[in-house]
Amino acid sequence: xxxxxxxxxxxxxxxxxxxxxxxxxxxxxxxxxxxLPEQHERVASALKSxxxxxxxWKAFCSExxxxxxxxxxxxxxxxxxxxSDPIVxxxxxxxxxxxxxxxxxxxxxxxxxxxxxxWLLPQDWYREITDVIRTKVVVRYxxxxxxxxxxxxxxxxxxxxxxxxxxxxxxxxxYAAHIDVRxxxxxxxxxxxxxxxxxxxxxxxxxxxxxxxxxxxxxxxxVRRASAPTDDMWQWDYxxxxxxxxxxxxxxxxxxxxxxxxxxxxxx
Amino acid sequence: MNARVATYLDSLGLTEAMRFRIESLITxxxxxxxxxxxxxxxxxxxxxxxxxxxxxxxxxxxxLIMEAPVASDEGDQFxxxxxxxxxxxxxxxxxxxxxxxxxxxxxxSMEVWLADERVARLRASGRNCDHLMTVGRxxxxxxxxxxxxGDAD
Numbered sequence: 001x002x003x004x005x006x007x008x009x010x011x012x013x014x015x016x017x018x019x020x021x022x023x024x025x026x027x028x029x030x031x032x033x034x035x036l037p038e039q040h041e042r043v044a045s046a047l048k049s050x051x052x053x054x055x056x057w058k059a060f061c062s063e064x065x066x067x068x069x070x071x072x073x074x075x076x077x078x079x080x081x082x083x084s085d086p087i088v089x090x091x092x093x094x095x096x097x098x099x100x101x102x103x104x105x106x107x108x109x110x111x112x113x114x115x116x117x118x119w120l121l122p123q124d125w126y127r128e129i130t131d132v133i134r135t136k137v138v139v140r141y142x143x144x145x146x147x148x149x150x151x152x153x154x155x156x157x158x159x160x161x162x163x164x165x166x167x168x169x170x171x172x173x174x175y176a177a178h179i180d181v182r183x184x185x186x187x188x189x190x191x192x193x194x195x196x197x198x199x200x201x202x203x204x205x206x207x208x209x210x211x212x213x214x215x216x217x218x219x220x221x222x223v224r225r226a227s228a229p230t231d232d233m234w235q236w237d238y239x240x241x242x243x244x245x246x247x248x249x250x251x252x253x254x255x256x257x258x259x260x261x262x263x264x265x266x267x268x
Numbered sequence: 269m270n271a272r273v274a275t276y277l278d279s280l281g282l283t284e285a286m287r288f289r290i291e292s293l294i295t296x297x298x299x300x301x302x303x304x305x306x307x308x309x310x311x312x313x314x315x316x317x318x319x320x321x322x323x324x325x326x327x328x329x330x331x332l333i334m335e336a337p338v339a340s341d342e343g344d345q346f347x348x349x350x351x352x353x354x355x356x357x358x359x360x361x362x363x364x365x366x367x368x369x370x371x372x373x374x375x376x377s378m379e380v381w382l383a384d385e386r387v388a389r390l391r392a393s394g395r396n397c398d399h400l401m402t403v404g405r406x407x408x409x410x411x412x413x414x415x416x417x418g419d420a421d
Contacts, residue, residue: 074341077341
């Protein structure tokens with residue numbers, strides 16, 4: 001029996017689904033899928049618990065409450081659009097694995113060469129994927145987003161963590177601020193030792209209206225994420241889900257801007 | 269502000285901004301009355317949308333019931349109404365609440381109908397229900413007209 005030849009990316013057919021992607025990773029980089037989901041759960045759990053115990057997170061939750069109180073006392077209105085403190089969640093293995101597939105294959109316009117920044121391989125996963133741990137702050141009005149962003153940036157500076165802010169505005173109709181707060185974590189290795197890695201926690205800041213729409217559209221986007229990007233003219237396909245969902249996002253953002261303008265005119 | 273009121277405020281887990289505001293309202297009352305307040309209750313409720321909402325500071329002396337809204341968007345307002353023997357109708361509504369054994373899910377509200385058809389509405393959630401009931405028994409029950417002693421209004 002002859003050994004299966006090693007493929008090189010230059011000759012390998014582009015994987016068309018996650019099974020083929022797993023095969024390609026093993027052939028090309030000796031990455032075995034077995035054990036990776038369990039290892040991911042261990043790492044994600046370690047990241048989450050260390051972040052939740054951090055001084056930065058405790059101070060941030062307290063500052064958020066203060067921000068809400070001060071706003072209420074000043075205006076009689078509510079700053080936040082959600083009843084509870086933000087909850088830290090972890091990206092499960094399925095979406096995480098899909099994300100590496102999207103980065104290496106689906107969105108890699110340079111295939112068979114590596115995407116810009118190089119192949120995304122297990123040794124770099126937790127440094128490069130910035131939303132393994134994430135949380136969301138929901139404010140009531142559009143202008144509350146920048147207040148929370150400032151709070152996060154200031155908190156990160158005090159804690160000597162890195163931070164990067166991106167105000168998202170996509171063609172998909174998605175609008176939100178994403179702040180990556182980067183710090184050192186100790187994560188378990190497969191051999192039961194630990195590594196110290198630089199990893200980011202993603203804090204999304206959005207409005208109540210945008211959050212409702214995002215939840216409604218979550219299933220639609222989940223299906224799209226598993227497919228290769230297309231250049232269809234969705235703007236003219238008015239009977240499609242893409243037409244409705246994207247314009248819903250854009251219109252909601254526009255209306256929230258108009259509400260801010262109105263509020264500014266009626267509030268002395 | 270007496271020690272009992274301070275201990276009560278400690279129990280509410282207020283933010284710094286909220287604590288400062290409540291203490292400032294209490295101080296204003298005490299300066300206006302030139303005396304310490306007897307009892308204070310913070311009326312609040314739990315909103316599904318935004319969580320715990322603090323509405324008003326209710327304050328009591330032997331003779332008066334007073335209310336000051338917590339939010340200051342329309343400026344400060346300090347209300348004073350006679351209390352002695354003035355309670356005509358007292359309505360208590362409770363959910364998941366047993367006196368002295370409030371839990372996180374407990375809710376308690378009171379409507380206090382006073383002379384001249386004035387009505388005071390006080391609400392509490394969680395442990396604050398016990399405090400509302402204690403203040404209600406001490407200040408409202410004692411001034412239900414048929415039960416109350418002292419000079420009639």
